[in-house]
Amino acid sequence: xxxxxxxxxxxxxxxxxxxxxxxxxxxxxxxxxxxxxxxxxxxxxxxxxxxxxxxxxxxxxxxxxxxxxxxxxxxxxxxxxxxxxxxxxxxxxxxxxxxxxxxxxxxxxxxxxxxxxxxxxxxxxxxxxxxxxxxxxxxxxxxxxxxxxxxxxxxxxxxxxxxxxxxxxxxxxxxxxxxxxxxxxxxxxxxxxxxxxxxxxxxxxxxxxxxxxxxxxxxxxxxxxxxxxxxxxxxxxxxxxxxxxxxxxxxxxxxxxxxxxxxxxxxxxxxxxxxxxxxxxxxxxxxxxxxxxxxxxxxxxxxxxxxxxxxxxxxxxxxxxxxxxxxxxxxxxxxxxxxxxxxxxxxxxxxxxxxxxxxxxxxxxxxxxxxxxxxxxxxxxxxxxxxxxxxxxxxxxxxxxxxxxxxxxxxxxxxxxxxxxxxxxxxxxxxxxxxxxxxxxxxxxxxxxxxxxxxxxxxxxxxxxxxxxxxxxxxxxxxxxxxxxxxxxxxxxxxxxxxxxxxxxxxxxxxxxxxxxxxxxxxxxxxxxxxxxxxxxxxxxxxxxxxxxxxxxxxxxxxxxxxxxxxxxxx
RNA sequence: GCGCCCAUAGCUCAGUGGAUAGAGCAUUGGUCUUCGGAACCAACGGUCGGGGGUUCGAAUCCCUCUGGGCGCACCA
Numbered sequence: 001x002x003x004x005x006x007x008x009x010x011x012x013x014x015x016x017x018x019x020x021x022x023x024x025x026x027x028x029x030x031x032x033x034x035x036x037x038x039x040x041x042x043x044x045x046x047x048x049x050x051x052x053x054x055x056x057x058x059x060x061x062x063x064x065x066x067x068x069x070x071x072x073x074x075x076x077x078x079x080x081x082x083x084x085x086x087x088x089x090x091x092x093x094x095x096x097x098x099x100x101x102x103x104x105x106x107x108x109x110x111x112x113x114x115x116x117x118x119x120x121x122x123x124x125x126x127x128x129x130x131x132x133x134x135x136x137x138x139x140x141x142x143x144x145x146x147x148x149x150x151x152x153x154x155x156x157x158x159x160x161x162x163x164x165x166x167x168x169x170x171x172x173x174x175x176x177x178x179x180x181x182x183x184x185x186x187x188x189x190x191x192x193x194x195x196x197x198x199x200x201x202x203x204x205x206x207x208x209x210x211x212x213x214x215x216x217x218x219x220x221x222x223x224x225x226x227x228x229x230x231x232x233x234x235x236x237x238x239x240x241x242x243x244x245x246x247x248x249x250x251x252x253x254x255x256x257x258x259x260x261x262x263x264x265x266x267x268x269x270x271x272x273x274x275x276x277x278x279x280x281x282x283x284x285x286x287x288x289x290x291x292x293x294x295x296x297x298x299x300x301x302x303x304x305x306x307x308x309x310x311x312x313x314x315x316x317x318x319x320x321x322x323x324x325x326x327x328x329x330x331x332x333x334x335x336x337x338x339x340x341x342x343x344x345x346x347x348x349x350x351x352x353x354x355x356x357x358x359x360x361x362x363x364x365x366x367x368x369x370x371x372x373x374x375x376x377x378x379x380x381x382x383x384x385x386x387x388x389x390x391x392x393x394x395x396x397x398x399x400x401x402x403x404x405x406x407x408x409x410x411x412x413x414x415x416x417x418x419x420x421x422x423x424x425x426x427x428x429x430x431x432x433x434x435x436x437x438x439x440x441x442x443x444x445x446x447x448x449x450x451x452x453x454x455x456x457x458x459x460x461x462x463x464x465x466x467x468x469x470x471x472x473x474x475x476x477x478x479x480x481x482x483x484x485x486x487x488x489x490x491x492x493x494x495x496x497x498x499x500x501x502x503x504x505x506x507x508x509x510x511x512x513x514x515x516x517x518x519x520x521x522x523x524x525x526x527x528x529x530x531x532x533x534x535x536x537x538x539x540x541x542x543x544x545x546x547x548x549x550x551x552x553x554x555x556x557x558x559x560x561x562x563x564x565x566x567x568x569x570x571x
Numbered sequence: 572g573c574g575c576c577c578a579u580a581g582c583u584c585a586g587u588g589g590a591u592a593g594a595g596c597a598u599u600g601g602u603c604u605u606c607g608g609a610a611c612c613a614a615c616g617g618u619c620g621g622g623g624g625u626u627c628g629a630a631u632c633c634c635u636c637u638g639g640g641c642g643c644a645c646c647a
Contacts, residue, residue, distance in 0.1 A: 036587080049589050051627060061627080086627080088590070131647070173647070288645095307645050318573060318643070325645040332647050357641050360575055386576060387641070428584070431576055433640065435583075440596090444609060447596055451609050459607065466606040502587070514585055517595070524610060533606040549606090571609070 001104045001113055003497045004046060007077060008035035008091050012048045015071040016064070024067055028056035035091070037495055044082065044090035045491060051087040061087020098490050099479040105493070105551040112558040113497045117504055118159030121349035125151040128248070128255070129166040132240035133177045135208055136247050136409040139356065142385045142434060144409070145425040145564070147354035148253045149509040150383065152562050157504035159350065163254070166339060168261040168332075169237050172202075177240075178233025180204040182224075184213030185232065189222055212239045247410050251418045252564045264338045270330055273338040273373070274308070274323060282311045282372045289320045315368035336362070337369035344375050352507060354383045383507050385430045392438045416441040419565045423450045426563060427513035449517050454568055456520040457560065459527050460553035461569040466533055467546060477547035478540060485526045486548050492522040493555050500562075516559045523552060 013033050019025040030053075035046045050068065051061040065083035072081050080092040105112060127147025130140050147163070154161045168174070180203050183193045188210070195203060216224070216235060224231060241258075248254070264270050277283050284290060285306045291313045308324035310333070323334040343351055355363055363382055370377045390397040390412070413421050420441040427449065428434045440448055467473070495515065503511040531537050532545045557567040 034587080036589080038590095039593085040590080043590070047590080049628095051589070054627070084590080086590080168647075171647080305645095309645095322645045327645075329645085331645065336647095357576065359642085359647095361642055362647090364574085384576075432584080433577070437583080440583090448609080449595065452595085455607085455609055459610085461607095463606045470606085472606095498587095506587080510585090514594080517585095521594075525612085527606090528602095528608095528611045531606070546606095571607090 001101065001108060001494075001497060002077070003115070003501065004077070004093075004494050005035040005037070005498055007075070008046045008048065009033050011073055011075055011078070011091075012050075012068055012089055014073050015068045016053075018071045018073075019067045022071070024071075025059070025064065026057055028053065037498070038090070043084065043088070044080075045093045046091040048089045048091075049087065050089065054087065065089050093491070095487060096480075098487050099482050101490055101493070102479055102482075102548060102551045105554050109554055110558060110561070112555065113156065113500055115157045115497065115501055115504075117157040117501055118154060118350075120158065120160055122162070122347065123154050123159040123350040123352065124162045124164055124343065124346075124348045125154070125352045125354065126164045126166055126343075127354035128244075128253075130244070131168050131173060132237050132244060133173050133204065134206055134240070136244055137407060138388065138390065138409060138412055141409040141412060141421065142388050142425045143354045143356055144248065144253055145251065145422055146383060146385055146430055146509055147352075148251075148564055149422075149426055149512065149562070150352060150354070150507060152564060153500055153504045153509055153512065154350075154352075156500045156562060159504075162256045162348075164257045164259055165255040166259045166261065168335075170262040170265065174233050174237065175229055176202040177204055177209075177236050178229030178231075181209050181212060181216070181232040181236045182227070182229060184209045185216050185224065188213040188217035189225070208240075208243065209236070212236060215239075247408070247413075250410070250413050251422055259339070259342075261335050261339065264335045264342065265330075269338045269342060270334050273341060273369075274334060277310060277323075277369070277372055280372060280374070282314065283323070284309050284311070287326075291320050310365075310369065310372070312365050312368040312372075315371050317365060317368050321365050333362070333365055333369070336366050337373075340366055340370055340380060341373060341375060344370070344379060348379070351380045352383060353380060354385065357384055357386045360384055381507055383430050386433045388425070388434045388436055390436045390438060397438070412436070417450075419454065420448075420450045422564050423453075423513060426510055427517075429508065429510050449520075450565075451571070452524075453516050453520045453556070454560065454565070454571060456523045456527075457553060457556040457567045458569065458571050459524075460549050460556065463532055463546065463549050464553075465569075470533060472533065472542070472546065474543055474547050474550065477543045479544060479547070481541045481544035482548055483530065485530050486545070489522050489526050489552065492519055496555070496559065512559065512562050516563065519555070519559060523556075526552075 012035070013030050016025060016030055016033075020027055032052060033048060035048050038044050038047050050064045053064050054061040057064055062083060062085050065087050068089050069081045069083045072078075077094055077097045078091055079094040082090045082092075084090050108114070125147050127150075128136070128140060128144045130136060136144070151161045151163050183195070183203070186193050212235070274283065285308055287306050289309060290311075305326035307322045307326045309320045310323045312321050313319055321333055322331050324330050353363065367377050367380065370380065409421075415438060416424075424436055424441050425434065441450070444451060496519075499511050499515045503509050527549075530545055532542050532549065537545070560567040
């Protein structure tokens with residue numbers, strides 16, 4: 001379907017252009033002409049503000065608007081154009097054109113409002129990216145939903161999208177995981193294992209490892225009893241990933257690529273990055289930072305010898321950062337920079353990184369690294385999601401990772417539903433804190449937006465069930481029989497294109513969630529007032545209305561799928 | 572101390588520099604001879620945290636203050 005704002009902007013631009021060619025307007029740049037959906041019916045369906053052109057034209061904005069109206073090219077989309085003070089062009093959509101959009105909805109169906117914004121360019125969204133040491137924590141869930149919805153919107157906008165998961169399966173944490181599983185394995189075989197204070201600090205205590213260990217004991221018996229952590233680590237990692245993927249699958253998230261941080265060690269990429277930075281003069285060796293930080297503390301220098309530092313302060317960072325510890329082991333920052341270089345090298349046109357607010361500083365350092373390597377940092381975009389608080393009975397639920405009934409994304413899904421999780425975590429701007437109200441999410445009432453939206457789809461499906469039962473089928477519907485209520489809903493449908501365009505270009509996927517609620521809000525009154533199968537409805541009118549509700553169902557299914565939610569036939 | 576985010580209706584929150592700031596919930600009052608009432612209609616409700624500035628025009632941009640949140644490791 002056509003993007004209404006784009007088309008109307010074009011009409012106004014052409015009319016002003018024609019005015020300039022005819023000498024009715026002086027020559028000046030026609031930039032920034034943007035149509036907006038109108039807020040008031042008496043001001044038309046779309047408005048274009050021409051006030052910015054008053055100065056270059058040296059005319060009153062109202063005069064410019066009048067000239068624009070006068071020279072407006074004809075369009076079957078537009079019924080009427082008016083100039084309004086102080087300088088607006090108000091457009092009224094043609095009702096015939098609006099009715100014809102019902103056909104367009106059927107034609108596009110599940111691809112409704114697929115745009116050409118991306119022009120087939122390659123985009124990559126990196127999200128979740130948790131290490132496979134534990135089930136997905138609730139803290140990751142918002143980024144997961146936001147990232148996947150962003151990917152869906154970019155696809156709708158015409159990008160070729162890849163979803164990527166970055167993880168680390170090397171290092172101390174994974175070794176700890178292997179050791180922890182071994183302990184549980186020995187326990188599963190009936191041995192008692194004494195753990196020192198020191199062991200407990202690094203021990204993964206989650207119940208999931210007991211489950212893995214029981215399976216392992218059944219599978220291998222005591223064959224692994226003398227193995228060190230390596231086999232256990234590999235086993236735990238594989239099980240962990242199965243678990244994480246299963247959790248993500250519950251909310252319909254599927255990554256195309258799992259990128260292993262360790263590969264950057266194996267192929268030497270991290271050392272190439274270090275060398276490149278060194279060549280450019282951004283590396284030095286020292287026992288402490290060459291830049292005194294604000295607190296002037298240098299306690300990290302104590303007896304540790306020389307580390308390898310990156311002059312990130314040259315790029316606006318508040319202090320320099322260590323890339324290689326005095327032990328010779330890289331910090332996570334070095335592979336992180338190498339990873340982002342790798343992403344750029346893979347030729348994506350657009351990169352999006354979904355990060356929790358607590359990782360923002362780290363991202364700044366990586367960005368500094370990319371700039372230091374003289375690579376195009378502008379291709380890397382970040383969606384920072386603020387923290388989530390879980391509320392029950394108006395109280396914040398503590399999300400302890402040690403104990404408690406509530407810590408994982410699975411818990412959240414269990415206690416509410418996959419659809420509720422997707423909607424609730426999406427329906428907030430990423431940069432505001434989010435309160436996830438458990439009581440609301442499970443409530444089966446009109447207070448719950450999840451049900452309100454899905455119910456619209458259910459009601460459409462209900463009409464068709466009833467129609468089928470009565471033997472009514474759509475044949476040659478006459479769209480002229482649609483009334484004002486239906487047209488009002490169709491006007492709202494038109495906004496879907498703008499929502500996709502805007503959310504894909506500003507990386508703000510939450511917009512689709514609010515739009516969905518508005519769409520449902522526009523739907524329910526129509527459903528209540530526009531009967532299809534009532535005895536007093538003329539059969540021809542019933543045909544047109546049935547056809548209309550079929551289109552409405554397509555729109556709801558499309559919107560729900562863009563949010564990764566199900567479109568139920570019954571509830 | 573420094574960096575980032577937030578402050579809009581009683582609550583939870585939308586709002587792309589454009590006309591009279593919106594929605595859901597809550598509250599109050601209505602609508603059922605029901606294709607699914609998990610619905611609809613109406614009313615009530617605002618110094619957009621305070622103060623400056625930029626602009627033809629500011630909730631939106633800039634500065635500042637206040638109040639919250641998150642970071643500021645030779646952890647990941």
